[in-house]
Amino acid sequence: MDEKELLIFQKGNNSTHTNFIPKLDIEIEKLENIIPRNLLRDDIPIPDVSEVEIVRHYIKLSRMNYGVDSGIYPLGSCTMKYNPKINEYVARLAEFSQIHPLQEENEGTLQLINAISVLLAEITGMDGFTLQPAAGAHGELVGLLIIKKYFEMKGVKKNKIIVPDSAHGTNPASAKMAGFSIIELQSNQNGEVPLDHLEFAMQQGDVAGIMLTNPNTLGVFDREILKITKIVHKHGGLCYYDGANLNPMLGICRPRDMGFDIVHLNLHKTFSTPHGGGGPGSGPVGVIKELIPFLPTPCIITTDEGLVCTQDRDHSIGRIKAFWGNFGIIVRAYVYILSLGAEGLKRVGQIAVLNANYLRIQLQKKYYLPYDRICKHEFVLTDKNLPNEVTTEDIAKRILDYGYYAPTIYFPLIVNGAMMVEPTETESKKSLDNFIEAMYKIYDEAFNEPDRLKSAPLNTPVGRLDAVNAARNPILKE
Numbered sequence: 208m209d210e211k212e213l214l215i216f217q218k219g220n221n222s223t224h225t226n227f228i229p230k231l232d233i234e235i236e237k238l239e240n241i242i243p244r245n246l247l248r249d250d251i252p253i254p255d256v257s258e259v260e261i262v263r264h265y266i267k268l269s270r271m272n273y274g275v276d277s278g279i280y281p282l283g284s285c286t287m288k289y290n291p292k293i294n295e296y297v298a299r300l301a302e303f304s305q306i307h308p309l310q311e312e313n314e315g316t317l318q319l320i321n322a323i324s325v326l327l328a329e330i331t332g333m334d335g336f337t338l339q340p341a342a343g344a345h346g347e348l349v350g351l352l353i354i355k356k357y358f359e360m361k362g363v364k365k366n367k368i369i370v371p372d373s374a375h376g377t378n379p380a381s382a383k384m385a386g387f388s389i390i391e392l393q394s395n396q397n398g399e400v401p402l403d404h405l406e407f408a409m410q411q412g413d414v415a416g417i418m419l420t421n422p423n424t425l426g427v428f429d430r431e432i433l434k435i436t437k438i439v440h441k442h443g444g445l446c447y448y449d450g451a452n453l454n455p456m457l458g459i460c461r462p463r464d465m466g467f468d469i470v471h472l473n474l475h476k477t478f479s480t481p482h483g484g485g486g487p488g489s490g491p492v493g494v495i496k497e498l499i500p501f502l503p504t505p506c507i508i509t510t511d512e513g514l515v516c517t518q519d520r521d522h523s524i525g526r527i528k529a530f531w532g533n534f535g536i537i538v539r540a541y542v543y544i545l546s547l548g549a550e551g552l553k554r555v556g557q558i559a560v561l562n563a564n565y566l567r568i569q570l571q572k573k574y575y576l577p578y579d580r581i582c583k584h585e586f587v588l589t590d591k592n593l594p595n596e597v598t599t600e601d602i603a604k605r606i607l608d609y610g611y612y613a614p615t616i617y618f619p620l621i622v623n624g625a626m627m628v629e630p631t632e633t634e635s636k637k638s639l640d641n642f643i644e645a646m647y648k649i650y651d652e653a654f655n656e657p658d659r660l661k662s663a664p665l666n667t668p669v670g671r672l673d674a675v676n677a678a679r680n681p682i683l684k685e
């Protein structure tokens with residue numbers, strides 16, 4: 208049966224507003240050769256509605272939604288910034304979006320992939336990149352498989368990785384998946400890695416290195432970063448940099464210059480692809496020269512005939528994703544970097560830090576800030592000083608009523624009642640001030656109208672959900 212046959216639908220009378228059931232003009236036996244019987248529906252109850260009804264239906268749904276195009280989206284550790292539409296426009300050009308996956312190995316595509324690899328190498332200081340990983344966590348897995356193979360090739364048994372407790376949750380999970388066991392380091396009172404504990408852990412001998420989220424999930428930059436990488440290298444380990452939150456560092460400092468050997472980036476955060484709902488993503492991995500032979504294949508090399516794609520890489524960990532990763536995201540990132548240029552990227556970093564610190568100082572006047580120091584892209588508040596047993600969850604729900612998205616809550620786990628706020632560089636001062644005003648009003652409500660807070664949200668299409676019950680007894684049907 209060909210595709211055309213599959214698409215032949217016999218449409219009933221659609222002039223009324225009753226449901227109609229389109230019939231597939233194919234014998235069911237024939238269909239069963241292609242699609243398993245248990246996946247076939249007996250009917251498709253598509254409602255018979257007019258164009259205007261369908262337009263109004265979807266516009267109504269879209270108004271119930273909230274996104275970065277609607278307003279500030281201060282979700283910590285997520286860099287939900289405004290994504291310029293030009294990037295989307297270019298990624299959607301037929302020349303990019305209509306390429307058959309196998310055609311991705313044409314010269315133009317290889318050139319684009321090669322060019323962005325060079326730019327990412329310049330931004331991070333690394334020597335080589337793979338663009339295959341489909342998410343930040345996938346990049347972490349790739350980086351750790353490289354570390355594992357590196358020590359295997361050297362014939363050295365190192366099966367432990369140090370992960371500070373301020374790391375992103377995916378760090379220990381990826382290390383475990385790559386076959387390492389984890390040594391968790393407790394952060395000190397400044398939210399940084401304690402050097403004496405690090406030195407002690409590295410002395411165990413079978414430690415392959417450290418995985419550091421920097422800035423960490425408290426939003427702070429580890430000021431002892433050079434000492435950290437020095438200690439790890441002194442004991443023969445490798446240093447992995449979780450660069451998912453590179454936004455505040457852009458054009459200002461580079462993981463390689465801090466002494467790191469491997470880094471992953473999140474193109475879907477820092478480099479202008481909107482994300483959410485679990486994907487799609489792109490987590491390129493950059494490495495120093497010595498680790499280039501371990502990068503996934505295929506890779507791109509320059510020959511007399513131009514760029515070609517090859518499997519030829521001595522110690523490659525192999526292919527880790529079909530084709531070249533999520534190509535549309537790579538195109539968006541390329542346009543973003545080129546349109547901003549070196550100066551523009553630096554300004555992104557500067558304004559991201561400025562915005563976060565402006566918000567931090569204003570919100571600190573009312574809310575408790577456990578790590579009271581200059582932050583990078585984000586900072587963490589808590590519900591510690593709130594009266595009437597008002598909790599972080601109540602604040603997060605109430606802010607929805609004021610027309611904003613909520614901060615990330617109850618993460619990082621090392622802070623009780625955490626509210627992690629990341630404004631990003633694309634918010635204006637006015638937008639930040641409006642958000643601050645709403646947070647101040649909520650603070651006053653905690654004293655004067657705590658019941659309102661506890662039953663919020665009151666103005667959203669869906670009220671407060673029983674999150675625990677939803678997680679424990681999910682009803683998974685349309």
Ligand SMILES: Cc1ncc(COP(=O)(O)O)c(C=O)c1O
Pocket residue numbers: 284285342343344345375377420449451452473476488489490
């Ligand atoms: C610091 C950090 N590392 C890793 C990740 C994981 O990235 P992804 O969700 O693309 O797997 C994130 C997520 O945003 C992150 O903030």
